[in-house]
Structure formats: structure tokens, C-alpha cells
Amino acid sequence: MQKNKRPFFFNPKLTEKIGVSALTLVAFLTVAPIVAVVIYIVILGAPAISWEFITAMPRDGMRAGGIWPAIIGTFYLTIGTAIFSVPLGVAAAIYLSEYAGDNRLTRYIRLAIINLAGIPSVVYGLFGLGLFVIFLNFGTSILSASLTLSIMTLPVIISTTEEALRAVPQSFRVVSTSLGATKWQTIRRVVLPQALPGILTGVVLGLERAAGETAPILFTGAAFFLPRLPNSPLDATMALPYHLYVISTQVPGMPIQIQYGTVLVLMVFVLVMNLIVTLIRSRARARRQW
Amino acid sequence: MKEKIIVENLGLKYSDGTESLFGINLRIQANKITALIGPAGGGKSTFLRTLNRLNDLADVAEVSGKVLIDGVDVLDPETDVIALRRKVGIVFSRPLPLPLSIYKNISYGLEVAGEKKREVLDEAVERALHLAQLWEEVNDRLDDPAAALSGGQQQRLCLARTLALKPEIILLDEPTSALDPISTLKIEDSLDELKKEYTIIIAPHNTQQAARVADMVAFFLQGEVIEYDTAAKIYTKPQDSRTQDYITGKFG
Numbered sequence: 001m002q003k004n005k006r007p008f009f010f011n012p013k014l015t016e017k018i019g020v021s022a023l024t025l026v027a028f029l030t031v032a033p034i035v036a037v038v039i040y041i042v043i044l045g046a047p048a049i050s051w052e053f054i055t056a057m058p059r060d061g062m063r064a065g066g067i068w069p070a071i072i073g074t075f076y077l078t079i080g081t082a083i084f085s086v087p088l089g090v091a092a093a094i095y096l097s098e099y100a101g102d103n104r105l106t107r108y109i110r111l112a113i114i115n116l117a118g119i120p121s122v123v124y125g126l127f128g129l130g131l132f133v134i135f136l137n138f139g140t141s142i143l144s145a146s147l148t149l150s151i152m153t154l155p156v157i158i159s160t161t162e163e164a165l166r167a168v169p170q171s172f173r174v175v176s177t178s179l180g181a182t183k184w185q186t187i188r189r190v191v192l193p194q195a196l197p198g199i200l201t202g203v204v205l206g207l208e209r210a211a212g213e214t215a216p217i218l219f220t221g222a223a224f225f226l227p228r229l230p231n232s233p234l235d236a237t238m239a240l241p242y243h244l245y246v247i248s249t250q251v252p253g254m255p256i257q258i259q260y261g262t263v264l265v266l267m268v269f270v271l272v273m274n275l276i277v278t279l280i281r282s283r284a285r286a287r288r289q290w
Numbered sequence: 291m292k293e294k295i296i297v298e299n300l301g302l303k304y305s306d307g308t309e310s311l312f313g314i315n316l317r318i319q320a321n322k323i324t325a326l327i328g329p330a331g332g333g334k335s336t337f338l339r340t341l342n343r344l345n346d347l348a349d350v351a352e353v354s355g356k357v358l359i360d361g362v363d364v365l366d367p368e369t370d371v372i373a374l375r376r377k378v379g380i381v382f383s384r385p386l387p388l389p390l391s392i393y394k395n396i397s398y399g400l401e402v403a404g405e406k407k408r409e410v411l412d413e414a415v416e417r418a419l420h421l422a423q424l425w426e427e428v429n430d431r432l433d434d435p436a437a438a439l440s441g442g443q444q445q446r447l448c449l450a451r452t453l454a455l456k457p458e459i460i461l462l463d464e465p466t467s468a469l470d471p472i473s474t475l476k477i478e479d480s481l482d483e484l485k486k487e488y489t490i491i492i493a494p495h496n497t498q499q500a501a502r503v504a505d506m507v508a509f510f511l512q513g514e515v516i517e518y519d520t521a522a523k524i525y526t527k528p529q530d531s532r533t534q535d536y537i538t539g540k541f542g
Contacts, residue, residue: 174382177375178375179376179398180399180402182402
């Protein structure tokens, strides 16, 4: 035995240690900025948070008062985006994964979906302006903005849903078919319930991105300032991300805690969405029996 | 003797070019247990899945010949495959319960057929579980997930699930290959009882099982039926030397 004569990098125990330490360090480094950002925002934004900040209209050129119209606006936009993008996206994914085979057409469809995901969000904004606001004459409105955000969200929902559907074991489909179920019965009764947790993950990822986007709503539905709340889908609305852009760059003499307070509210908004879906998902998982 | 299934010159080719079945001719009798024996890759599974058109889900390029069940060619594109699959049930080699409760696993086939009446479903579930000799073990926990059962129980559940549809033919594709000897015995006992009402085709996972349960035996080798006769003849006086070699364990 030639013990201890090899250079240290041939020592498997040592290299194992070095490897694990390096990976731990990298994992920590990726999490650290997120933690730092959250702490920074909470420290700077927390002083602004009050009942009035959340529930009141802005006053004094948005330098005082609350951000209620922006909160409710983002809420409406997220709901509107969900209404259009979730059924469409899930249906498209079902078609791609369960019905369409692997042929030239579906390969082009998949390629298009991947490319859609790579388009800069401001391009969606311009597209929405052209199609929904001007051509279809929906005006700058919650409807136009929701439709624009939906198109942006679709690729995320389609690809994650398709992946979730594909992860359902093929044997379930064979068994269900062997028991005399049609394709659709198999999908509805066996495949979809199994894929639900994965689908919800995709939906929430997509909607969170929609809730935080500024560029797509910039020309299609977001308002600089509105003295009243929107009361129809054809009204323009204030929204948290756009409001943040406005108070950070367009209003001189803006107190910093209002800016960070707004960020904090947006973050909590997204976090609450996440929590709700995590809850639904864990309940769906508990019912999953394999 | 009534012939339930008549297979004429059945050939099957997968889309990757491999041919799985060549000119199969078999006349399968009603209310008998027919065993398909032979080494792996001989086309037994493919043959079984052709009988209820489950191969429609696989990458099959070409099917030729005829499969007449009660005189009707099931390979005809006009065949109502849903009705066919209810008539020709299948149990797979691994226990594959659906991700549902014990009860729902068995009622599934009836529910997709449109049966909604609770009494009818309850009765069918109980009957099927009795037939598969599982009722005593699970009657107090029908709403538990099927995945919580043991492997042997799961496989009997799969048998019950197939029986609940009141099929006429039951296909069993190595139904006990993943089971312990006691569970295997329970399934074999059920089969002996079941053949009074059903036509059973089994691809056993070893030749001894075929000897225990089968009335008729077909020896499959590389996509062809080498020999088809009563179990007694196949096991005592096989006509073909390859059959002889296989059942005496010289290859396989």
C-alpha cells in the first residue's frame, strides 16, 4: 500500500469534503442576496406601513396618504390575467401533452411557446397597445392590461402544466383506458388530479410575474394617478409596480419610506398568493395516493 | 366446445420496425383457462393487448389478420373499443391501482360507463371484492387509498376492478410476477372459480404456474405459436422439440 504518497487531490475523503463545502458555499451565496434584499426592504418599508397606508387614497401628489387604489388595481389585474391565461394555458398544455403527437406542427408550437417566454415584456406592452387598446378598441383599461399580461403569462403556464402532465405515469393512462374510459375521462379523472399540484405551481409562477410587471401595463391599462377606484373592466387602474415606478422616478420630494413601503406591500401581495397556492397544493398532495 | 376467440393469421409490427407477432392462429375456448407460455419477448403481452385493442395506445405500425371475438372482428376500425375493453378485461403484471380509494378503483370502470346509482355501485364493488377474495381484508376501509394495500392485495384489487365490469374474457399478463407465493395462490384459487363464468387467458410468469392453472397451453416463441394443445399434452407429450426443450428448462 502506498499510503499518503498521492497528492491531496487524489484523496477521495478530502476531495469529498472540499466538494461539499464548495457546494454549500454556492448554495448560501445564491440565497444571501435574496435574504439581504428582503431585510433591506422590510427595514426601510416597515415604518410606512399603517392601516391608512394600505386602505387610503393617495394625497398630496402621492407623497402622503395610502396606496389602496394601486393594491386593488394589482388585485384586479391578477384576477383578470388568471381568468384568461389559466383556462387557455391549461387547455393548450392538455392538447400538447395528451392529444397532439410529436410532429412537425407540435414542434413548431413548442418552439413558439419557448420564444414567447423570451420576448422582453415591453414588447408585450406595445403589442397589447396595438391589438387590444387600439385595434379592438378596449382602450387603456383593466381588460386590455389583463389580456396583455395573459399573453405574457401563457408560456409559463403552458410549459409547466405540460411538464406536470407528462410526469403522471403512463401506466395510469393505460389502466384507465383498459377499464373502458375514453381519453377525456382518463384525463379528467386521473391525469389532471395527479398533475394539479404541478399545474398550480406553474399558474402561481406565471401570475406572480404578471402581478409584478410594469412594462406590459404601461401602455395598456395603468394610470399615473386616479382620484377614484376603477368601477368596470374598461376603466384604467393604478397598479403597484407602475405606482412604484412613478413614485420612484416621476415625483420629486417623495419620502423614501413610501417607496419602500409600496415595495413591501407588493412583496407581501406576491407572498400571500404563494402561500395560498402552497396551501391548496399541499392539500392536493395529501389526497395524492401513489 | 364453444370457441370464444378465433385468431386468424394475426401479425403485428411496431413503428420502430420490430415485428412482434407472425401469423398467429389460435382458437380459444370459452370457460377455459388458456395459458400462453414461452420466454420473454415472445409476443405474449403484445398478443394479449391486441385482444382488447390496448395496443392502440402503443406505437403500433401495422396489424394484419383477424381477431374474432364471438364472431366479430375486433381489429375492424369501426369496432367500439370502449365496449370491447369492457368485455375483455385485463390485469397487468405489476399491481397498478389508480391513485384513488379502494372503492373508487373498483367503481371507476362503472362510473366512466355512466353508472351513477350508489346502490348499484356498492353492490358491484362488494361482489367484485368477494370474487377476488379481498372482501374480508378490506371491507372496513373501502375509502382508504388503494396504494396503502400490500402488493398482493393491490393485485387482487386490480382483478376485482376488472371483474366489476362483468367482462366475458379476462386477460392476465403475468399477474403474479410481483407477488409472494401466498398471494399468488389466492389469485390462482380465484381463477379456478372464475373460469366457470369467464374465459381466461393468462400469460403466467413461469411454466409451473401454467401447469397448475391451465386447461390449454400455447407456446409462444419469438412471435410465433409453436404449439397449442391441452395442458396435459403439452406437459407430457409435446410434439415440437422446442416446446419440449422449453418446458424441461433447457432454455428460457
